[in-house]
Amino acid sequence: MKQSLTTAGGATRFVLIIDEFDRPQGRASALFADTIKTLSDHDVPATIVLVGVADSVSELMREHASVERALVQVPMPRMSDSELAQIVEGGLTRVSMSITERALRHITDLSQGLPHYTHLLGLNAGLEANEHRRTEVIPHDVDVAIKRAVEKAQESIKQAHYDATVSPRRDNLFTHVLLACALTKPDARGSFSAAEIRDQIRRITKKDYDIPAFSQHLNDFCDQKRGPILHRMGSPRRYRFRFINPLMQPYVIMHGLSKEIISNSEIR
Template sequence: MRAVGREVDWKALRIEVLETFTPGPPINEVAEFAGRKAIIQRLQDIAIEKARHAIIFGERGVGKTSLANIFYKDLNSATRMVRDIAVDADSLDSFDSIWRKVFRRIRWPADNATLDNYYPGPIEPDHVFLELSKFGQNEAPIIIIDEYDRISDETCRVLMTDLIKALARAPNNPTLILVGVADNILQLVRDHGSIHRNLVQIPMDRMTSDEIKDVISTRVRHLRMKITDDALWRVAYFSAGLPFYAHSLGKYSALRAVEVEKLQIDEALVLSSLIDCIADVDYTIAESYTRATEKIYRKGNIFAQVLAACALTENNDLGQFTAAAVEGPLSEIMGEPYEVSAFSFHLNQMTNPERGSVLRKTGARRTFQYHFAEPAMQPFIIMKSLEDGVLRPDVFERFYVKRQKSFSI
């Protein structure tokens, strides 16, 4: 017990905060996966139905791996035992090598060796079909192949399609779950039309404001703490729909509360935790930001201001924005009118490796659209710009209120 009467064991509470918010490792319990309830139910239905498989795809950092790792956790029953096998693909994988990884994790009761030892030659789709068919009728084999987008071998993708077709005839009910970073299924699966009835698309968008608030509120209640509505709004805004930021901000806000021996997280504590969240971000994000905004040859520039304006800009459902849309935020940041001609050079430069390739440009001349190459970059820019003074609090507040109104719809 960390509390006796009105006395709080603040050291024990600090440990509990660190165990409750997990920005690093994927979540591994269904009960902890606040938000995404509808997707979890859909995946569970797929695992129970016969001859159905799933492909989970979307932006990096939206929680695909966590979802794949937990959706089946409460499917065990008196008549069904889940047999889960999860492997990661890499850029050198072939059909043989990816299934050899799976077979290394299978050992039949009567065998002395793992399954891969019985296949000295290349593993083929029919071999996989026969081995997965050996699972008992009361077993539910679920094979998860994460990082599927890293496979560059086209033959592997074709053979995976052949396997999915073949598994429709399996006497039991094995389920294959593919997970990868992609905008659409065509980037991951070949000849998708021939297996559209068997392979269910599970696109994962960023979490909604309500889902982010659910993530935070669930964990704060678990800690027997409280969080104000304004503080929840701040976390939802800064998280930009990405679970990592929700967990990181939740963790550091709660730790700040523990430091001052408060059981309620308020807006000020969330804002004071930004510097800790910035330090928590993946090194590649921080490095790309530095390269994008660095002053070459000691000359002053406005790359940091342009990037901050991009982060505040209204975008479409695909996260894209036009150069013209940057004019308003940049003019506010600079304190004087700025038209596209004054910063189009900066936008184009930030699509190049020399400036960290933080932006990507699509479309044709005069209709170019820009978006952040990494989803985690946009919230990082806002937090870093506030911390460094590039973005003044009064400017941020004006755009914060505007964005929050649209975010709550």
């Protein structure tokens, strides 16, 4: 690759974009790291853009820590509520529609910074308002949009949620524990502790559960038997958890709303 880029480049600087860089494993990952380091060491006129999901470049480049000095990290944080609101208002304005402040806040709260759900909820809320010949989207339209969004969610998301919560026992806590995880406010790295989840479980179930009552549920969510749907970090007694797929968290909340396990007031 080094020789090809140098020869073909000339006065032109190439930009190579490699998507889903978090997926290569083993030898493939090592070869990528070696290639990047070689290109950097020989000042090849090319820029390589690595796109992947991880907490840091270190996690993406496990095979070659020294390659970090040749990279510039560009984190992609979740969108702010104001940015999400612009998406909804901009789309509705194009079709001469508007939205109440309460309905708009409900959409941004549910989106959890992810525009995927902002578009999905905004579209279905607008369609619901239009079916009733209204030009303004109201909270009821968002409630209907939530049920439609749950139905139209990616099949992989729905299947993962089902696998994580299915149980022959009607009194099982899997659905409630997973919902508590989704409702718990995470830290800057998107993780939360069992102690933080406990408060949400008590709110959802109206029962005084303590950590031993649901700790195995959390462990199961990190295991193949129910996913894994969560990733566990840290050491015993100091474990922290986070959703493996960011799209799962808003889906779990919307599923809880659609099944009336929680109310709108509990997601703020």
